[in-house]
Amino acid sequence: MAGLKCSNCGGSIRYHDTPSGIQYTVFTAKSWENITQAIYDPKNERMHNEWKIPEPYRYLSCTIWEDFPKEFREVWVCPHCGTIAVFDNSGVRVKAVYAPTTDIFSVDRHAEKYVVFSDYVWEEIAELSIPVSEISNKFNVTYYAIANEDYIWLFKLGYESDYDKVYKRISVAKE
Numbered sequence: 001m002a003g004l005k006c007s008n009c010g011g012s013i014r015y016h017d018t019p020s021g022i023q024y025t026v027f028t029a030k031s032w033e034n035i036t037q038a039i040y041d042p043k044n045e046r047m048h049n050e051w052k053i054p055e056p057y058r059y060l061s062c063t064i065w066e067d068f069p070k071e072f073r074e075v076w077v078c079p080h081c082g083t084i085a086v087f088d089n090s091g092v093r094v095k096a097v098y099a100p101t102t103d104i105f106s107v108d109r110h111a112e113k114y115v116v117f118s119d120y121v122w123e124e125i126a127e128l129s130i131p132v133s134e135i136s137n138k139f140n141v142t143y144y145a146i147a148n149e150d151y152i153w154l155f156k157l158g159y160e161s162d163y164d165k166v167y168k169r170i171s172v173a174k175e
């Protein structure tokens with residue numbers, strides 16, 4: 001997916017794998033915790049055995065995308081109006097669109113919690129071969145998010161702080 005028309009403002013959104021503040025990588029907080037606590041990677045053991053490299057057989061930051069393919073979603077943010085397009089698991093089809101709103105909606109504290117990484121941060125993580133357990137020491141998440149079917153709340157400092165931005169789901173015309 002390299003281009004998309006924003007369903008809110010009609011502007012074009014382009015992304016070519018170069019960090020530009022367009023693409024964000026999103027995990028549920030629960031998944032992210034599981035991933036960063038994962039230690040033993042059987043695939044690395046096979047690789048190390050072939051290359052005669054000693055232990056440890058850790059899950060590495062550079063292979064999260066292939067080790068945990070179902071655990072993350074990609075979203076794009078329109079550079080013109082800030083609307084969020086959430087891709088489905090295939091990364092090809094837009095599943096939901098949320099537009100920024102200045103209305104005030106109280107946070108749905110029971111909704112799913114997420115961690116969000118900007119493309120700048122995610123590229124750095126994905127280029128390093130560090131054990132997944134060390135990621136949290138070296139990188140901060142870009143945003144914390146709480147989302148339900150209708151709204152997304154973004155937080156800079158944590159789920160308990162005041163939210164930074166709120167988005168409302170908009171209906172999308174069929175293509």
Ligand SMILES: [Zn+2]
Nearest residue numbers: 006009078081
């Ligand atoms: Zn837009």
